[in-house]
Amino acid sequence: xxxxxxxxxxxxxxxxxxxxxxxxxxxxxxxxxxxxxxxxxxxxxxxxxxxxxxxxxxxxxxxxxxxxxxxxxxxxxxxxxxxxxxxxxxxxxxxxxxxxxxxxxxxxxxxxxxxxxxxxxxxxxxxxxxxxxxxxxxxxxxxxxxxxxxxxxxxxxxxxxxxxxxxxxxxxxxxxxxxxxxxxxxxxxxxxxxxxxxxxxxxxxxxxxxxxxxxxxxxxxxxxxxxxxxxxxxxxxxxxxxxxxxxxxxxxxxxxxxxxxxxxxxxxxxxxxxxxxxxxxxxxxxxxxxxxxxxxxxxxxxxxxxxxxxxxxxxxx
Amino acid sequence: xxxxxxxxxxxxxxxxxxxxxxxxxxxxxxxxxxxxxxxxxxxxxxxxxxxxxxxxxxxxxxxxxxxxxxxxxxxxxxxxxxxxxxxxxxxxxxxxxxxxxxxxxxxxxxxxxxxxxxxxxxxxxxxxxxxxxxxxxxxxxxxxxxxxxxxxxxxxxxxxxxxxxxxxxxxxxxxxxxxxxxxxxxxxxxxxxxxxxxxxxxxxxxxxxxxxxxxxxxxxxxxxxxxxxxxxxxxxxxxxxxxxxxxxxxxxxxxxxxxxxxxxxxxxxxxxxxxxxxxxxxxxxxxxxxxxxxxxxxxxxxxxxxxxxxxxxxxxx
Numbered sequence: 001x002x003x004x005x006x007x008x009x010x011x012x013x014x015x016x017x018x019x020x021x022x023x024x025x026x027x028x029x030x031x032x033x034x035x036x037x038x039x040x041x042x043x044x045x046x047x048x049x050x051x052x053x054x055x056x057x058x059x060x061x062x063x064x065x066x067x068x069x070x071x072x073x074x075x076x077x078x079x080x081x082x083x084x085x086x087x088x089x090x091x092x093x094x095x096x097x098x099x100x101x102x103x104x105x106x107x108x109x110x111x112x113x114x115x116x117x118x119x120x121x122x123x124x125x126x127x128x129x130x131x132x133x134x135x136x137x138x139x140x141x142x143x144x145x146x147x148x149x150x151x152x153x154x155x156x157x158x159x160x161x162x163x164x165x166x167x168x169x170x171x172x173x174x175x176x177x178x179x180x181x182x183x184x185x186x187x188x189x190x191x192x193x194x195x196x197x198x199x200x201x202x203x204x205x206x207x208x209x210x211x212x213x214x215x216x217x218x219x220x221x222x223x224x225x226x227x228x229x230x231x232x233x234x235x236x237x238x239x240x241x242x243x244x245x246x247x248x249x250x251x252x253x254x255x256x257x258x259x260x261x262x263x264x265x266x267x268x269x270x271x272x273x274x275x276x277x278x279x280x281x282x283x284x285x286x287x288x289x290x291x292x293x294x295x296x297x298x299x300x301x302x303x304x305x306x307x308x309x310x311x312x313x314x315x316x317x
Numbered sequence: 318x319x320x321x322x323x324x325x326x327x328x329x330x331x332x333x334x335x336x337x338x339x340x341x342x343x344x345x346x347x348x349x350x351x352x353x354x355x356x357x358x359x360x361x362x363x364x365x366x367x368x369x370x371x372x373x374x375x376x377x378x379x380x381x382x383x384x385x386x387x388x389x390x391x392x393x394x395x396x397x398x399x400x401x402x403x404x405x406x407x408x409x410x411x412x413x414x415x416x417x418x419x420x421x422x423x424x425x426x427x428x429x430x431x432x433x434x435x436x437x438x439x440x441x442x443x444x445x446x447x448x449x450x451x452x453x454x455x456x457x458x459x460x461x462x463x464x465x466x467x468x469x470x471x472x473x474x475x476x477x478x479x480x481x482x483x484x485x486x487x488x489x490x491x492x493x494x495x496x497x498x499x500x501x502x503x504x505x506x507x508x509x510x511x512x513x514x515x516x517x518x519x520x521x522x523x524x525x526x527x528x529x530x531x532x533x534x535x536x537x538x539x540x541x542x543x544x545x546x547x548x549x550x551x552x553x554x555x556x557x558x559x560x561x562x563x564x565x566x567x568x569x570x571x572x573x574x575x576x577x578x579x580x581x582x583x584x585x586x587x588x589x590x591x592x593x594x595x596x597x598x599x600x601x602x603x604x605x606x607x608x609x610x611x612x613x614x615x616x617x618x619x620x621x622x623x624x625x626x627x628x629x630x631x632x633x634x
Contacts, residue, residue, distance in 0.1 A: 033614045034616070037614045038611045040611065251609075258609045259596075261615040261619075262618045263595065265615055265616055265619035266587065266591045266623050267584055267587055270584055274579070275576075278576050278579060287579065288572060291578070292571050292575045294355045294357065297347075297351045298575065298578040301582075302582035
């Protein structure tokens, strides 16, 4: 029985092992993704993003409860580049999802900076594939902040939820990071605090400036004091998923995502090869020397190193 | 007379034109960098980074005054990815550097997101080269925030100044972004505000945790109420520049920087080629189709696209 088969048979330990393999073992990763790829595409992948302190973890915890009411299974990937741990961050995961510890319909995994061969965004996208093949109904990908990594991750999800809170600067930060443009659903969390309606109105004002779209991002309010808000969010997620499926948007999104995937993998590979060729015996170190001594410009050196590349696909990605 | 020669002859209009060419015209950029490269390496390149609102612009304005006292010339590159303007952002530049408007020993330029062919970090690094060849003594590169772009830019400078302010969160943000590790000089700005000494002590505490280094990052306090702080910063910059020169560190830094440059240029080029090959007639669209339909995994598709790449250096970078 291979690891891939075990994952398809919904073996939780195999799933955990598979994600570790993705983080640490490029050869195994290739094999897994190749075997599991045909079994993906069923899950609804939801990204939960927003500034640190917006209460995303507790929202994910509550939302999981709402989703579980209908019996659908939930996978949570908590992406935290500042965490040196990955996989084994059990304590963090347990605190994070304390309401669902004994629920076998919920699978939680932290993706930290340790391991993550090929980058955290890459590892997260591949872990989504595994959870999908495992048969998870809804995959919640929670990020820690709003930056380039988060943008990268959000390109791999079907639905992006942007979590805001009453409090200065939040909206500006996300605007700057370009997250606002890709949000499908806005949530004003900690809605029991002063200013929550103000934030909702600010978002509404910003959305009004945008051209009419087939999906108009709704703005929801949530607070840990009232579970109804999370039920409403769950419903809105389902609405968005249906919207994507019915209007051929899912197909468009998937093609754009696949293009991005292929480019990212190819580029990461070339980066690896070029980096190695600059330090290993060959023309690399000489080119570096020439540019350092200002006898050649970096563009010419880059050209020459690309010209001298050996067969690109000799070794594993 | 070529543009490159005009720049070497310290023609300010040529310099401005050259930076615009870097942002918009890859062919001209290649020519300029090739011609000017041998004339670079003299300037002291200083990065000024820190959270938005830390008062970096006013610090740069004041620091420019301190540097100009000794007659040294100053070039300022203000890197702001949120600005849709670049080059032509005259009004912003004027407000920014109001004290030095009529000083021909000061050259100010905004680098915004418009144009910036090949990315803003790339354009900024190339603009540094131009200012260097122009004969600028000190180049101040001011960034707007603390993220991946800022880290990228800081790899291209000799000395990194991290500007902090009394106020919650600042230090945590920069810690998270990994800027703290690369800072050569810490400045607590707005030092007249409550809590300034507290921030300085926090930084000191963090530095104490790090292993002993040849250069121990000093912590300076500045406030617009006292020009002495900026004079001290100027002196510390000079100290650090001397430290780099005397300990062979400059050479090390330069080699690391050149390696990074070559890799970045090569990778950007491959990204461009692969992106095009996926949408243009050929095997690209078919590979995308196969991955979208789950008949192939993205890693295999990336491999095949790299295998099918035409000659890498046919057209200009």
